[in-house]
């Protein structure tokens with residue numbers, strides 16, 4: 001890849017691992033979009049140290065469609081984006097509505113705006129919870145379902161205009177998002193997510209589960225009545 005790369009959720013651990021895996025050698029222009037934070041600046045510094053040209057721009061899940069277009073126009077007008085990674089997600093929203101908006105509606109609007117810009121690749125960090133919603137993380141799951149379904153529906157339409165959209169469905173990944181939670185079977189890490197994403201892009205896939213058996217596990221779990229499962233899996 002030679003064009004610009006955009007990471008929305010510029011402070012994300014998984015997003016950064018995927019970005020680094022896909023970027024290719026410097027020099028290259030990278031845009032980190034997110035809320036100002038120490039993690040975002042650290043990611044920017046890490047990329048600069050590796051020789052990339054980095055700019056940052058503000059993205060907040062509260063942006064409406066017009067504001068998202070404005071953000072993308074400002075960030076990408078002079079340097080069209082070739083790769084866009086969407087890594088926004090939160091399990092600590094203050095309300096049900098906020099959780100559904102941050103993980104779902106905001107991401108759906110962002111994906112639609114990105115597709116219009118025709119990058120070559122869009123990578124959405126979805127979740128296994130989009131297919132197997134769980135009561136304990138209801139608003140996160142419902143939001144992810146919305147974002148995931150939007151991406152799946154957009155993928156075909158996007159392909160007609162030369163845009164390849166990849167939906168990534170990890171299970172449990174050890175990052176700050178899951179810090180303090182007990183590790184379930186099949187837990188993985190950001191580098192393995194990045195490896196699976198790179199391989200899926202090479203094979204022109206639309207959906208990839210991480211780790212690979214997660215897709216089978218989710219399908220098997222959906223055959224079991226919820227009342228028979230441990231509370232955390234319902």
Ligand SMILES: NC(=O)c1ccc[n+]([C@@H]2O[C@H](COP(=O)([O-])OP(=O)(O)OC[C@H]3O[C@@H](n4cnc5c(N)ncnc54)[C@H](OP(=O)(O)O)[C@@H]3O)[C@@H](O)[C@H]2O)c1
Pocket residue numbers: 008009010011012013014015034035036037039059060061062086087088089090102125126127128169170171172173174175176177178
């Ligand atoms: N970790 C896992 O087990 C796991 C599993 C499956 C899927 N995922 C998905 O993978 C993606 C990356 O997660 P991660 O593990 O790398 O966690 P992370 O480091 O916490 O990244 C989450 C990103 O979402 C951003 N974000 C959260 N609320 C926002 C808001 N209201 N407005 C704008 N940005 C907001 C965060 O920005 P701030 O720094 O400003 O909060 C951060 O950049 C997420 O979509 C997550 O749902 C994670």
